[in-house]
Amino acid sequence: MMGKGDHVKRRSTIHPLRGGLFGMELGGAIVVLLILYGKWDYSSFAPGIVVVVALGVLGSLWGVFGPPRRAKSKAPAPEG
Amino acid sequence: MRGSDQGSARTPRHQPILAMRPLCFGMVVILVPLLLSTAASAAPTLAGATLTGRGIACAGGATSAGSAKGAHLVVVPGGPGSSASDPLIVEKGGAIAWHGQTSVPLTNHHWHIELFGVTVASGGSANSSRERTVSGSANVATFTKELVGLYFVSGSIAGDEGSCSGSFWLEVPGSPLGTPIGIAVVAIGVIALVGLGQFSRPRA
Numbered sequence: 001m002m003g004k005g006d007h008v009k010r011r012s013t014i015h016p017l018r019g020g021l022f023g024m025e026l027g028g029a030i031v032v033l034l035i036l037y038g039k040w041d042y043s044s045f046a047p048g049i050v051v052v053v054a055l056g057v058l059g060s061l062w063g064v065f066g067p068p069r070r071a072k073s074k075a076p077a078p079e080g
Numbered sequence: 081m082r083g084s085d086q087g088s089a090r091t092p093r094h095q096p097i098l099a100m101r102p103l104c105f106g107m108v109v110i111l112v113p114l115l116l117s118t119a120a121s122a123a124p125t126l127a128g129a130t131l132t133g134r135g136i137a138c139a140g141g142a143t144s145a146g147s148a149k150g151a152h153l154v155v156v157p158g159g160p161g162s163s164a165s166d167p168l169i170v171e172k173g174g175a176i177a178w179h180g181q182t183s184v185p186l187t188n189h190h191w192h193i194e195l196f197g198v199t200v201a202s203g204g205s206a207n208s209s210r211e212r213t214v215s216g217s218a219n220v221a222t223f224t225k226e227l228v229g230l231y232f233v234s235g236s237i238a239g240d241e242g243s244c245s246g247s248f249w250l251e252v253p254g255s256p257l258g259t260p261i262g263i264a265v266v267a268i269g270v271i272a273l274v275g276l277g278q279f280s281r282p283r284a
Contacts, residue, residue, distance in 0.1 A: 012282050019280035022272045029269035036256035036265070038164045038230025038249065045197065062276060068284035 015063035023059020027052035127248060128166035131156035133182075135242025140180030142248075144170040144220075154248050167230060167251035170220045179215035182244065186212075189239030195231060207239070220252065227261060228254030 031048040034040040040047065131138055143153045154168045170176055190204035229252060236245035256262040 012284055014282040015280045019276060022275035022280050026269055026272035026276070029265050029272060032261075032265045033256070033269075036229040036262060038167075038232075038251070059276060059280065063280045064282060066281040068282045069278075070284060 012068060016060040017063070019063025019066070020056045020060035023062070024052050024056035026059070027055030030055070127154040127168040128160035128163045129154040129156045129168075129246060129248035130162040131244065131246035133242060133244045136186065136244065137183035138180065138244035138246075139182075140178065140246075142168060142176050142178040144168055144174055144176050156246060162232075162247045162249060164230060164232075164249050167249035169251045169253060172228060172252050172254060173220065175217050175219050177215070177217045179213065180244075181213040182241075184212065184241050185210035186237065186239035186241055189237050191235065191237035193233065193235040195233055197234075227256075228252040228259055229256040229262075 031040070031051050034048075129142075131140065138156075140156060141154060160166050168176070185207060187207045187210065188204075189207060190202070192199045192202035194200065231250045231252075232247065233250050234245070234247035236243060238244075257266060
């Protein structure tokens with residue numbers, strides 16, 4: 001049990017926008033590769049857009065709920 | 081022997097080279113046009129194509145010469161339908177001879193060719209001489225540059241009397257990853273993965 005004085009203040013930084021953009025970038029690269037390899041009949045743009053948007057959403061979720069990175073450790077203040 | 085080259089200058093722990101560059105993934109490249117004529121009925125069909133006429137009947141064909149796998153022919157109607165498994169194979173730098181014809185002269189026509197669904201070539205003519213057949217050849221290198229891979233080519237021609245539209249798959253043999261576009265796409269993907277792994281995770 002945590003007492004009153006045991007409250008740990010946690011501050012986290014999330015990056016949904018950054019994750020979304022990187023996810024969409026990855027989706028775009030995948031779509032172009034699919035096109036180059038002829039795996040996608042791009043008679044319709046819809047599947048490509050879906051892939052890009054879906055990976056963008058996944059990237060955003062990754063930026064919010066992904067495993068956190070360790071916070072940058074601050075240099076210890078000089079003593080004295 | 082171990083560690084003979086250890087002790088050289090160490091690289092910084094975090095190189096921000098790949099870091100926060102503006103993300104650019106508007107890279108749908110369109111270079112390769114090809115022909116797209118309409119095709120005629122002939123015998124050997126190694127490549128598939130689809131051709132549809134509205135108001136008129138259309139036919140045509142295209143042959144790639146100089147291919148390591150032999151001359152490949154696409155003909156419509158009569159041949160197999162457009163399919164990625166039946167592409168017209170053209171060597172990088174090869175040429176395509178094409179021809180097309182319509183049941184009636186197509187006047188005041190306009191044509192265009194699409195690659196990736198984007199128009200890469202277009203034109204038109206009044207066709208005052210009322211010709212029903214047309215033929216020519218296209219050097220693939222003019223359009224594809226260094227591109228290799230499998231491409232879906234479509235196009236149409238429309239005039240006062242009707243229209244024809246068609247499509248086929250074109251293959252320029254080779255690995256796309258060995259081309260500048262392939263390398264660029266892979267690099268973009270790697271940058272995205274690094275960005276997701278290093279710069280997008282929440283910080284505790």
